[in-house]
Amino acid sequence: MSKPLESHWTAVVNGEQKHLEIAQTTRLVDVLRTHLQLTGTKVSCEVGRCGACMVLMDGEPVNSCLIMAYQCEGSDIMTIEGLQGDEKGTLHPIQQAFVEEGGFQCGYCTPGMVISTKALLDAHPEPSQEQIETGLCGNLCRCTGYGGIIRAVRKAGERCATKETSAQETVS
Amino acid sequence: MLLNRKQSGKRWHLRPDGAPKVTGQLQYLTDMTLPDMIHGRVLRSEYPYARILSIDTSEAEALEGVYAVLTSKDVPGLNRFGIATPDQPVFCEDIVRYVGDAIVAVAADSPERAALALDAIRVEYEEFTPLNSTDAALAPGAPELHEHGPGNVLHRTEIKRGDAEQAFATCDHIVTETYYTPRQMHAYMETEGGLFVPDEEGRLNVFAATQHGYKDRMQLARIIGCPEEDIRVVSSPIGGSFGGKDELNVQPYGALLALRCGRPVKMHNSRKESVRAGLKRHPMKIEMQTGMSREGIIQAHRVRITADTGAYATLGAPVLNFCTEHCLGPYAIPNVDVEGVSVYTNNGLSGEFRGFGGNQAIFAMEGQMDRLAAIMNMDPWEFRRRNMREKNDPGPLNQRILVTDGLSQVWEALDRSELWQKHQSSPADPTLPPWIKRGVGAAIAMHGAGLGYGIPDPAGGRLSLNNEGKIEVAFSYEEFGQGLVATLEIMLCDLFQCSTSDLSIIIGDTDRVPHSGSSTASRSTTMAWMALQRLQIPFRSRVLDVASEMSGVPADELVTGPGGIWRKGQLPAETSEVETDVQGTGKSEKEVTLALEGVKQTSAIGNESDQTAESYLGLSQHLVKESVSSGFVVSYAELATQGEADEWIFDTKFDYPTTPDNVVGGHYLYTYAAVAAEVEVNTLTGETKLLDTRHVVAAGPVINPMGYIGQIEGGSVMALGFTLTEDAVMQDSRYVTTNLDTYMIPTIQDIHTNLEVEAIEDLPEGDAFGPRGIGEIGSVALAPAITAAIHQATGVWVNRLPVPREQLVRPLNVPLQEGVSPS
Ligand code: FES
Numbered sequence: 001m002s003k004p005l006e007s008h009w010t011a012v013v014n015g016e017q018k019h020l021e022i023a024q025t026t027r028l029v030d031v032l033r034t035h036l037q038l039t040g041t042k043v044s045c046e047v048g049r050c051g052a053c054m055v056l057m058d059g060e061p062v063n064s065c066l067i068m069a070y071q072c073e074g075s076d077i078m079t080i081e082g083l084q085g086d087e088k089g090t091l092h093p094i095q096q097a098f099v100e101e102g103g104f105q106c107g108y109c110t111p112g113m114v115i116s117t118k119a120l121l122d123a124h125p126e127p128s129q130e131q132i133e134t135g136l137c138g139n140l141c142r143c144t145g146y147g148g149i150i151r152a153v154r155k156a157g158e159r160c161a162t163k164e165t166s167a168q169e170t171v172s
Numbered sequence: 173m174l175l176n177r178k179q180s181g182k183r184w185h186l187r188p189d190g191a192p193k194v195t196g197q198l199q200y201l202t203d204m205t206l207p208d209m210i211h212g213r214v215l216r217s218e219y220p221y222a223r224i225l226s227i228d229t230s231e232a233e234a235l236e237g238v239y240a241v242l243t244s245k246d247v248p249g250l251n252r253f254g255i256a257t258p259d260q261p262v263f264c265e266d267i268v269r270y271v272g273d274a275i276v277a278v279a280a281d282s283p284e285r286a287a288l289a290l291d292a293i294r295v296e297y298e299e300f301t302p303l304n305s306t307d308a309a310l311a312p313g314a315p316e317l318h319e320h321g322p323g324n325v326l327h328r329t330e331i332k333r334g335d336a337e338q339a340f341a342t343c344d345h346i347v348t349e350t351y352y353t354p355r356q357m358h359a360y361m362e363t364e365g366g367l368f369v370p371d372e373e374g375r376l377n378v379f380a381a382t383q384h385g386y387k388d389r390m391q392l393a394r395i396i397g398c399p400e401e402d403i404r405v406v407s408s409p410i411g412g413s414f415g416g417k418d419e420l421n422v423q424p425y426g427a428l429l430a431l432r433c434g435r436p437v438k439m440h441n442s443r444k445e446s447v448r449a450g451l452k453r454h455p456m457k458i459e460m461q462t463g464m465s466r467e468g469i470i471q472a473h474r475v476r477i478t479a480d481t482g483a484y485a486t487l488g489a490p491v492l493n494f495c496t497e498h499c500l501g502p503y504a505i506p507n508v509d510v511e512g513v514s515v516y517t518n519n520g521l522s523g524e525f526r527g528f529g530g531n532q533a534i535f536a537m538e539g540q541m542d543r544l545a546a547i548m549n550m551d552p553w554e555f556r557r558r559n560m561r562e563k564n565d566p567g568p569l570n571q572r573i574l575v576t577d578g579l580s581q582v583w584e585a586l587d588r589s590e591l592w593q594k595h596q597s598s599p600a601d602p603t604l605p606p607w608i609k610r611g612v613g614a615a616i617a618m619h620g621a622g623l624g625y626g627i628p629d630p631a632g633g634r635l636s637l638n639n640e641g642k643i644e645v646a647f648s649y650e651e652f653g654q655g656l657v658a659t660l661e662i663m664l665c666d667l668f669q670c671s672t673s674d675l676s677i678i679i680g681d682t683d684r685v686p687h688s689g690s691s692t693a694s695r696s697t698t699m700a701w702m703a704l705q706r707l708q709i710p711f712r713s714r715v716l717d718v719a720s721e722m723s724g725v726p727a728d729e730l731v732t733g734p735g736g737i738w739r740k741g742q743l744p745a746e747t748s749e750v751e752t753d754v755q756g757t758g759k760s761e762k763e764v765t766l767a768l769e770g771v772k773q774t775s776a777i778g779n780e781s782d783q784t785a786e787s788y789l790g791l792s793q794h795l796v797k798e799s800v801s802s803g804f805v806v807s808y809a810e811l812a813t814q815g816e817a818d819e820w821i822f823d824t825k826f827d828y829p830t831t832p833d834n835v836v837g838g839h840y841l842y843t844y845a846a847v848a849a850e851v852e853v854n855t856l857t858g859e860t861k862l863l864d865t866r867h868v869v870a871a872g873p874v875i876n877p878m879g880y881i882g883q884i885e886g887g888s889v890m891a892l893g894f895t896l897t898e899d900a901v902m903q904d905s906r907y908v909t910t911n912l913d914t915y916m917i918p919t920i921q922d923i924h925t926n927l928e929v930e931a932i933e934d935l936p937e938g939d940a941f942g943p944r945g946i947g948e949i950g951s952v953a954l955a956p957a958i959t960a961a962i963h964q965a966t967g968v969w970v971n972r973l974p975v976p977r978e979q980l981v982r983p984l985n986v987p988l989q990e991g992v993s994p995s
């Protein structure tokens with residue numbers, strides 16, 4: 001069997017420069033889960049429907065099962081492992097809100113949900129119900145019925161908003 | 173009590189697995205890897221029904237990087253599995269009966285190479301016409317899919333009481349209807365898979381999801397032909413199951429490949445393979461004829477159930493039993509004639525699924541109730557009350573059941589609800605265009621818990637003080653997301669007034685837990701509660717006696733508390749509650765921060781369970797014991813140093829409570845639920861949107877409010893899918909909907925954002941069974957409530973799920989208001 005074509009791939013993953021020798025047709029989800037052992041990004045449908053594999057690519061939410069290595073060459077990728085609070089090792093307000101409001105059960109959809117929520121709140125710090133629905137309709141959850149997730153997103157929104165206001169106050 | 177976070181106050185308990193889940197640090201069994209592992213894949217049948225003429229694996233075996241190619245000849249023990257009836261081949265020898273049937277398994281050094289190896293295998297078949305419906309399978313002369321016939325019948329059920337024939341003759345009104353329900357898919361987000369690791373001592377370690385590790389171990393030992401003790405099954409955490417992972421799935425292949433190759437084998441099904449091979453909910457056809465007197469009292473009920481059980485038995489028979497029991501609803505009916513049949517076909521595999529046959533039965537029976545009430549021109553809720561069983565009446569199978577007020581309580585609570593009141597006078601909304609119709613419907617259910625009479629349903633558990641001074645409980649239950657570990661924490665803190673950091677909770681590992689039954693049939697909470705009731709007495713008395721010996725304080729002046737033993741009356745104020753409160757008030761940042769530090773990446777297999785346990789226990793609590801106040805007598809750690817370790821271990825074994833009457837499958841404990849639903853139907857598109865629901869549930873005390881709400885909300889949305897969109901469509905016994913892009917589970921845009929849960933917590937005085945499980949009850953009664961609402965909105969009686977949109981479309985007769993254009 002001939003060896004698959006290998007080539008050099010670089011990107012910034014969770015703030016760290018990564019260099020890998022991989023086929024450029026490798027899916028991003030496999031780069032993350034297999035080559036970088038970042039298994040927080042989940043795999044479930046592999047056709048871009050469920051959102052379990054959601055990551056941020058240059059700040060935009062993408063389904064990592066649909067992105068090939070060559071398509072994210074040189075990009076800035078953030079996975080669930082890269083999200084945290086202001087201090088290292090603490091929970092980001094979104095993660096905190098998911099824990100407090102019961103925004104997960106089995107937790108398998110959760111990393112993707114949290115990433116999509118991050119993208120949502122970055123774009124709409126105080127999202128309307130409609131914006132929440134649009135922002136998260138690409139993420140399926142079979143356990144929670146979404147009730148806890150919606151409550152978590154609202155709470156995270158409030159928290160992020162207050163934080164931003166107080167940050168602005170400190171600045172001014 | 174309306175159940176929400178505010179009402180729950182101090183009982184709002186954060187899950188110990190929260191931080192690891194929201195950070196992505198929790199390793200699921202399908203996330204595990206080992207440096208020298210190889211990858212397993214299964215070749216499945218090309219046809220739904222065929223004879224295998226030959227299998228040629230030589231080319232695959234010759235491929236570089238392929239370590240093993242296994243067929244039926246390579247199964248050392250029994251080439252069959254199945255929880256109840258082991259009739260599913262690990263590898264087919266001659267006949268294939270569905271598209272998920274396994275023929276060959278391979279292991280190779282990469283997933284790609286394993287796929288190449290599958291491609292290189294040549295199987296020759298003689299193709300047969302599949303039995304693609306129960307009608308085809310029951311037709312005279314149909315080929316028999318299994319030797320144990322007769323015909324293609326897996327199981328028959330029957331309930332006969334009184335003389336239905338005669339009673340129908342005297343009835344004033346009879347409603348006859350046939351109901352159809354879909355092949356619903358579990359659609360757990362984590363597909364099946366895991367890691368299979370042979371170790372130096374010759375034992376096989378299985379890290380793969382199941383709802384009952386011991387049952388998997390038993391079946392795997394039978395397949396491998398080894399003693400059960402040679403296998404360790406680690407089976408939590410799980411990314412969802414809902415009944416779908418109760419049967420073996422990838423385990424036989426992973427296990428056989430790992431043993432053959434002598435190295436770790438990883439398996440992880442793609443979604444497509446999961447759909448193809450996995451269980452679904454039984455599609456059913458339920459014919460019902462119900463007759464009543466002029467006064468609207470039901471006199472006779474005739475039911476014929478036909479369930480499509482697919483290629484192999486799995487739990488088809490118990491599911492049919494359950495459906496049969498539940499198709500009488502919670503009603504007193506003097507003349508009953510019910511027959512059920514579960515039929516083998518070549519249509520996939522039907523098996524266990526949340527609700528267990530109750531969903532189909534309740535949809536049909538409640539549909540009858542609404543149609544009968546309409547004939548009487550009577551309020552459908554009032555019609556139900558008139559026909560409801562009395563508190564002391566026997567259960568549906570004429571068996572004795574535990575007497576509770578649950579049924580009348582849920583009836584009354586729903587009757588009072590604002591949502592149901594809308595039904596009386598659904599105000600026309602003038603802002604809506606005329607093709608948008610609204611309606612409200614309701615349904616009621618009693619749902620059995622536990623496996624039922626005559627089916628072994630063992631329970632038990634272990635409580636000990638381990639040598640680290642933790643109060644340790646061990647059960648053979650699994651955490652598949654339902655929040656079992658959080659519930660156990662709450663129970664133990666309630667029981668011993670201790671803090672969560674005093675606890676060690678062990679589940680999901682056959683090497684570390686006693687055999688205490690499965691996490692199925694809404695039973696874990698009840699079983700754990702009953703076990704702890706039994707175990708706490710000997711445990712507490714030993715703990716207090718030893719503390720008394722050590723301190724000289726009489727045992728009856730001592731109590732258990734945070735960190736250890738305290739003098740009575742001197743426990744730090746409301747310790748466990750205060751602690752929970754701290755976590756629940758949003759002041760918890762520090763707590764969770766600390767929690768995160770406890771999370772570790774699991775890398776070494778040997779420590780996997782320890783670390784999982786570590787991340788479960790003590791994650792959400794960090795009671796800093798300030799300088800021990802004067803009431804503190806002795807710590808658990810000090811106690812644990814006294815005497816022999818096994819003196820601190822207490823075990824119990826018992827069975828899930830069943831009715832004393834000899835009726836197979838009959839339940840003793842029931843939970844009750846009433847559901848109201850408001851819908852909006854667009855009669856131009858046939859689309860139904862659920863606007864508002866209220867679930868009233870009578871299941872005893874709420875132990876874990878967050879978990880309770882989550883289970884009802886999750887069950888409700890799953891039932892919404894069952895009602896409106898979900899159907900694993902088959903054509904000629906092949907799946908047409910092979911992934912989540914065509915199989916439509918509800919998204920956040922499809923759900924009812926107004927969902928209220930009301931919990932009725934009463935139990936009879938001195939009740940010995942404690943809180944009842946609520947894993948299924950949220951999913952069983954929504955469908956008929958929605959279809960009743962659709963009827964109120966449109967006048968259409970729906971008898972088929974998912975609701976066919978074309979039935980609700982009325983393009984030609986929409987009277988347009990002036991100035992309104994149909995857009
Ligand atoms: S796995 Fe990528 S969207 Fe489902």
Ligand code: FES
Nearest residue numbers: 105106107141143
């Ligand atoms: S929590 Fe299980 S899928 Fe969302």
